[in-house]
Amino acid sequence: MSTPNSNGRVITMGQAIKEALAEELRRDPTVYVMGEDVAEAGTAFKVLKGLVDEFGPDRVIDSPISEPGITGLGVGAAMTGMRPVVDIMFGDFSTLIMDQMVNQAAKIHYMSGGKLKVPMVLRTTMGATRRSAAQHSQSLHAWFSHVPGVKVVVPSTPYDAKGLLKTAIRDDNPVVFFEDKMMYQLKGEVPEEEYTIPLGVADIKREGTDITIVATSSMVQVSLAAADKLAEIGISAEVVDPRCTFPLDKDALINSAKKTSRALVVDEGYERYGVTAELASVIADGAFYYLDAPVKRMGAMDVPIPFSPVLEDLTVPTPDTVFEMAKTLCGVN
Amino acid sequence: MAKAKSTKPAGKGAGKPAGKPAGKEDVEDLLQMYEQMVRIREFEDKVNELYTTAKMPGLAHLYIGEEAIAVGVCEALNSDDYITSTHRGHGHCIAKGAAVDIMFAELLGKAAGYCGGKGGSMHIADQANGNLGANAIVGGSAGIAAGAAFSAKRLGTGQVAVCFFGEGALGQGLLYETMNMAQLWKLPVIFVCENNMYNEYTHYNETAAGTLAGRAEAFGIHTEEIDGQDIRVVNEAAKRLVERARKGEGPSFLICNTYRYHGHHVGDIDRAYYRPKEEEQEWQQRDPITILADWIIGQKLSDQSVLDHIQADVKSEVARGAEFALNAPFPDPSEVNTNVYA
Structure with a gap:
C-alpha cells in the first residue's frame, strides 16, 4: 500500500474523522449521518462541528434519544439504497442496539441467501480515564467482533481513522467503527488528498526484534510509549496494530511473533473472554513452534469502571504496566 | 392465565365498505383478492400437512384466518413498494407476489428457496417483490x-413501506421509537397491526394497557381501526393510507381486528387453557374467504363455478409447488x- 504524502499537514483524530465523513457525504448522495446532537451541536464531543453547515439537516440529522430506533432505521435505509452512518454517542449504549445489530444487521445478508445487503456504518466510542464512570467508559468492541456478519474497526491514529472510515462507508456490510474518545485530540499527519485503507490489513507501528506487542486503538499509543521505555533498557519491541478486529490480519500477527519469538497483546476491552484472548489464541496457534514464552495479554480490569480517578486509572493498561509485562516476558529483571 | 375477555368477533372496529355497485375492473380486483386469499389458505393447509407428517423441519406459524389483511393491504401496493413481515409471514410473502413453489423450497430448507434455504419460514425474504423479510424478533x-x-x-x-406486526409487538419499545420518528419526519410508512388477540398464548387484554389506537394517536399519527375479516374494508383502508403516504402526509396506523384459527404454531394444539373453543368457532363464522365469496355471489359479480375453478387451480398449483420442493435438492454443504459478508 502506498502512503500518500501528508506534506506535513497535522490534524487531530477528531478532524480526520470529520474530514472522512465530509468527503464521503460530498462523494455519495446516499450517505447520511444520523444521531443524537450530531447536527448543530456536532456531537457531544464536538467532532462533527460544522458538518451540518455544508450538508444541511437532511443529511446530518439530529435524532431523538432512541438508539434502537435510529439503528433500525439505518438498517432499513441501508437495505434500500442508502449508506447510513449512525452515531451512537457512547459505546456503552451498545446494550440498547444489540437486537438491531446482532439479529438484524449482521444476519440479513445471510438469511436472505445473499439477496439483501446492509451497507451501514455505526460510529461509536470506547475508552476509559475520562472520569465518566461505569456507564460511559467501557470498550465493548469484543461484543460486535463476536458476531458473524459484522466488521469492526478500531483505529489508533488520525491517518488510519480517516482512511478506514472512508472504506467502512463504502463497504457493503455493517461496520462498527470504534473511536477512542480520549484520542480525539491526538494529532498526526493526514494527507489532504483522497486515500482509503483496506479493512483487515494490519500496520506495523514500530519495528522491533525482541518482542511483539499487538495493540488496538488507544493501546497502540500506550504500547508505543512502552516501546520507547523498553528501548532505553535495550529491548527492541515491535508494535503491531491490527486496525480491525474483524476482518483480522492473522498473518501479520503471526509473522511478527515468529520473528520476535515473544508476544504480548494489549487491548482496552475487558480481559475476560475479550479481544486479547482471541488475538493471543491466533498467535499461539500460528506461531507455536517459534515462541520462547507464553503469549501474554493485558486488557481492562474485570470490574465496572469506577468513577474515582485513583481507582479508574488502575483499570486500564498504561505505558508503565505494559513496559513491566514486556520486560518480564523478555526475561529481564 | 386469566380468562379471555372481549371475544366477540363482529362489530369491533369501524369501517364499512361503500355499497356502490362494482364495475368490471372492481370485479377483476375482487377475484384477484379472492384468489390470493385462497392461495394463502391452501399454502398454509399444505404447510400444516408437511409439518405434521414430519416433512418440514423447524417451526411453522400459520396465517389461516388472517388472509384478508395481507391481501387487502398488498393489493393496494405496487410491486416495488416495501413490506416487512413477521414470524407469521407466509401470507404477507404470498400476498406481495411470491411463488408458492419457491416458498415451499425455502420452508423445507432447499437450495431452490427464496433464500437458498438459509432463512426458512421465519426469515423468508423476496427482494424482487419488495418483501424485505420476515422477522422472528417480535x-x-x-x-x-x-x-x-x-x-x-x-x-x-414515491415508494411506501408497510410494517406488518401482531398486537404482541405493542409491547416492544422499538415500535414507539420508530412511530415517533416516522411522524416527526413524515415518513411514508404504514404500521399494520394484525390484532389476532393473542400474544402467543396470552390475551392482549392482559398485556396492553390503555387502547391500541391511543398508542399511535399520542404521536399524532393518523389511526384507523377496522374489521380485518372483510377484505373490502381492509383494501379500501389500505388504499386511503397508501395515498396519504404517497402524497407526503406521513405515517399511519391501521389496526385490523382478526383471529388466528390455528395455534401460535403448528404444535400448539391444546388451546383450551388460553382460549375457549366457542370463541374459535364464533370467529370462524366470519371467515374472510367466505365473506368475500358471499359478497361476490350475492352481488352477482361472478358465479360460484368461477370461484370453484379458482380454488381448484390454486389447489393444484400448491400441490405441484410442494411436490417440487420435496424433490428439490438441499443446498451444497459448501454454502454454509x-x-x-457481502
Whole structure:
C-alpha cells in the first residue's frame, strides 16, 4: 500500500474523522449521518462541528434519544439504497442496539441467501480515564467482533481513522467503527488528498526484534510509549496494530511473533473472554513452534469502571504496566 | 392465565365498505383478492400437512384466518413498494407476489428457496417483490420498515413501506421509537397491526394497557381501526393510507381486528387453557374467504363455478409447488459459509 504524502499537514483524530465523513457525504448522495446532537451541536464531543453547515439537516440529522430506533432505521435505509452512518454517542449504549445489530444487521445478508445487503456504518466510542464512570467508559468492541456478519474497526491514529472510515462507508456490510474518545485530540499527519485503507490489513507501528506487542486503538499509543521505555533498557519491541478486529490480519500477527519469538497483546476491552484472548489464541496457534514464552495479554480490569480517578486509572493498561509485562516476558529483571 | 375477555368477533372496529355497485375492473380486483386469499389458505393447509407428517423441519406459524389483511393491504401496493413481515409471514410473502413453489423450497430448507434455504419460514425474504423479510424478533422490523420509507423519501422514489406486526409487538419499545420518528419526519410508512388477540398464548387484554389506537394517536399519527375479516374494508383502508403516504402526509396506523384459527404454531394444539373453543368457532363464522365469496355471489359479480375453478387451480398449483420442493435438492454443504459478508 502506498502512503500518500501528508506534506506535513497535522490534524487531530477528531478532524480526520470529520474530514472522512465530509468527503464521503460530498462523494455519495446516499450517505447520511444520523444521531443524537450530531447536527448543530456536532456531537457531544464536538467532532462533527460544522458538518451540518455544508450538508444541511437532511443529511446530518439530529435524532431523538432512541438508539434502537435510529439503528433500525439505518438498517432499513441501508437495505434500500442508502449508506447510513449512525452515531451512537457512547459505546456503552451498545446494550440498547444489540437486537438491531446482532439479529438484524449482521444476519440479513445471510438469511436472505445473499439477496439483501446492509451497507451501514455505526460510529461509536470506547475508552476509559475520562472520569465518566461505569456507564460511559467501557470498550465493548469484543461484543460486535463476536458476531458473524459484522466488521469492526478500531483505529489508533488520525491517518488510519480517516482512511478506514472512508472504506467502512463504502463497504457493503455493517461496520462498527470504534473511536477512542480520549484520542480525539491526538494529532498526526493526514494527507489532504483522497486515500482509503483496506479493512483487515494490519500496520506495523514500530519495528522491533525482541518482542511483539499487538495493540488496538488507544493501546497502540500506550504500547508505543512502552516501546520507547523498553528501548532505553535495550529491548527492541515491535508494535503491531491490527486496525480491525474483524476482518483480522492473522498473518501479520503471526509473522511478527515468529520473528520476535515473544508476544504480548494489549487491548482496552475487558480481559475476560475479550479481544486479547482471541488475538493471543491466533498467535499461539500460528506461531507455536517459534515462541520462547507464553503469549501474554493485558486488557481492562474485570470490574465496572469506577468513577474515582485513583481507582479508574488502575483499570486500564498504561505505558508503565505494559513496559513491566514486556520486560518480564523478555526475561529481564 | 386469566380468562379471555372481549371475544366477540363482529362489530369491533369501524369501517364499512361503500355499497356502490362494482364495475368490471372492481370485479377483476375482487377475484384477484379472492384468489390470493385462497392461495394463502391452501399454502398454509399444505404447510400444516408437511409439518405434521414430519416433512418440514423447524417451526411453522400459520396465517389461516388472517388472509384478508395481507391481501387487502398488498393489493393496494405496487410491486416495488416495501413490506416487512413477521414470524407469521407466509401470507404477507404470498400476498406481495411470491411463488408458492419457491416458498415451499425455502420452508423445507432447499437450495431452490427464496433464500437458498438459509432463512426458512421465519426469515423468508423476496427482494424482487419488495418483501424485505420476515422477522422472528417480535416488532423487530419496525425500524427497517421506517428506514425503507426514509430511503424512499430521500431518494424521491414515491415508494411506501408497510410494517406488518401482531398486537404482541405493542409491547416492544422499538415500535414507539420508530412511530415517533416516522411522524416527526413524515415518513411514508404504514404500521399494520394484525390484532389476532393473542400474544402467543396470552390475551392482549392482559398485556396492553390503555387502547391500541391511543398508542399511535399520542404521536399524532393518523389511526384507523377496522374489521380485518372483510377484505373490502381492509383494501379500501389500505388504499386511503397508501395515498396519504404517497402524497407526503406521513405515517399511519391501521389496526385490523382478526383471529388466528390455528395455534401460535403448528404444535400448539391444546388451546383450551388460553382460549375457549366457542370463541374459535364464533370467529370462524366470519371467515374472510367466505365473506368475500358471499359478497361476490350475492352481488352477482361472478358465479360460484368461477370461484370453484379458482380454488381448484390454486389447489393444484400448491400441490405441484410442494411436490417440487420435496424433490428439490438441499443446498451444497459448501454454502454454509457463503453470504456471511457481502
